[in-house]
Amino acid sequence: MGKVKKTRKNTFNYSKNRKKLKRRARNKTAPRIACDEIRKAWDDSRSVASNLAEMGLAVDPNKALSASAHMDTGTEQKQIKKPYVVQELKAAASVPSKKTMGISSDMVLYVRHMVENYGEDYKAMARDEQNYYQDTPKQIQRKVNLYMRHHPDEYKALLTARTKP
Incomplete structure (x- = not known):
């Protein structure tokens, strides 16, 4: 008689938290930035908040507006290292869109x-x-x-x- 081939079943590892692993993997992957102007100036080694601060953009507009309303004019402004991003965004926003819904x-x-x-x-x-x-x-x-x-x-x-x- 021949030998019986033993196969081992894949068993579920209960000691690993799958939800946490998936969240960590999702956070590690770089975000897909749809805006060309921001994508060109993006630095992968920096955080989202510091990247946007360098461009002169706000992470949370609610906090930015409330902070600017309470700030005195004499206080020190944050250093904007990439002001061209805001200028490019304004230029792109001022171009009229030709996308209109047509009629059949x-x-x-x-x-x-x-x-x-x-x-x-x-x-x-x-x-x-x-x-x-x-x-x-x-x-x-x-x-x-x-x-x-x-x-x-x-x-x-x-x-x-x-x-x-």
């Missing part, structure tokens, strides 16, 4: 049809046969207002074309 082409066609035929009579629009989703007059008004915000020139042209015979 189906909705554009729907609103154009409604405005061409009914102008601003939302109750009549609600009874139109192209109102497949049975929108209420208020819902149609919201859609028209959304179209008006995104395409103001086209909306004015639609209204003027409707009023001219």
